[in-house]
Amino acid sequence: xxxxxxxxxxxxxxxxxxxxxxxxxxxxxxxxxxxxxxxxxxxxxxxxxxxxxxxxxxxxxxxxxxxxxxxxxxxxxxxxxxxxxxxxxxxxxxxxxxxxxxxxxxxx
Amino acid sequence: xxxxxxxxxxxxxxxxxxxxxxxxxxxxxxxxxxxxxxxxxxxxxxxxxxxxxxxxxxxxxxxxxxxxxxxxxxxxxxxxxxxxxxxxxxxxxxxxxxxxxxxxxxxxxxxxxxxxxxxxx
Numbered sequence: 001x002x003x004x005x006x007x008x009x010x011x012x013x014x015x016x017x018x019x020x021x022x023x024x025x026x027x028x029x030x031x032x033x034x035x036x037x038x039x040x041x042x043x044x045x046x047x048x049x050x051x052x053x054x055x056x057x058x059x060x061x062x063x064x065x066x067x068x069x070x071x072x073x074x075x076x077x078x079x080x081x082x083x084x085x086x087x088x089x090x091x092x093x094x095x096x097x098x099x100x101x102x103x104x105x106x107x108x
Numbered sequence: 109x110x111x112x113x114x115x116x117x118x119x120x121x122x123x124x125x126x127x128x129x130x131x132x133x134x135x136x137x138x139x140x141x142x143x144x145x146x147x148x149x150x151x152x153x154x155x156x157x158x159x160x161x162x163x164x165x166x167x168x169x170x171x172x173x174x175x176x177x178x179x180x181x182x183x184x185x186x187x188x189x190x191x192x193x194x195x196x197x198x199x200x201x202x203x204x205x206x207x208x209x210x211x212x213x214x215x216x217x218x219x220x221x222x223x224x225x226x227x228x229x
């Protein structure tokens with residue numbers, strides 16, 4: 001089973017600042033099969049990124065992602081108030097599908 | 109706009125059973141693989157089960173094998189999760205989630221609002 005480790009656990013930033021979130025895999029993720037989700041309190045997760053770097057439909061270009069192998073990054077260029085949430089990475093290159101533990105982006 | 113509406117959650121004693129349903133609409137349900145994903149209170153996301161679009165292939169996380177059964181009725185646009193021999197550690201919000209593929213387990217482009225399952229004596 002692939003274990004995904006997200007860091008930091010919590011990121012305290014101000015609106016307008018840049019957020020950089022990390023997702024590291026215990027094994028190489030096949031074919032950049034990595035997705036990112038955003039979850040706000042009391043809501044279901046929402047797909048942001050698939051294929052390690054492709055934005056899902058309707059996702060702002062403030063969100064960008066990169067990476068391959070075992071190291072992946074999600075960047076939010078300028079934090080808007082609605083971006084404060086928990087972010088999860090998920091790999092789909094190997095069974096079982098697994099998620100990282102999440103990074104909470106909170107208002108400083 | 110894809111709609112996924114879960115139901116069937118509730119409070120159940122350890123060893124009990126529940127059947128979750130997920131009613132799908134606004135997309136061709138029979139063309140897509142589906143999943144159940146759960147989230148324990150205050151915790152992260154955990155994938156639970158997968159079913160191919162035609163129901164021909166099914167996978168589970170190890171911790172629910174032999175206890176949970178995923179199924180679907182494409183004529184009713186509904187996904188199910190039969191949960192037997194429930195344990196306290198199964199307590200979570202259960203989400204149904206739509207895959208982008210019909211055939212394989214990839215990622216989830218639509219989610220329901222979730223239904224809470226609480227296993228407690």
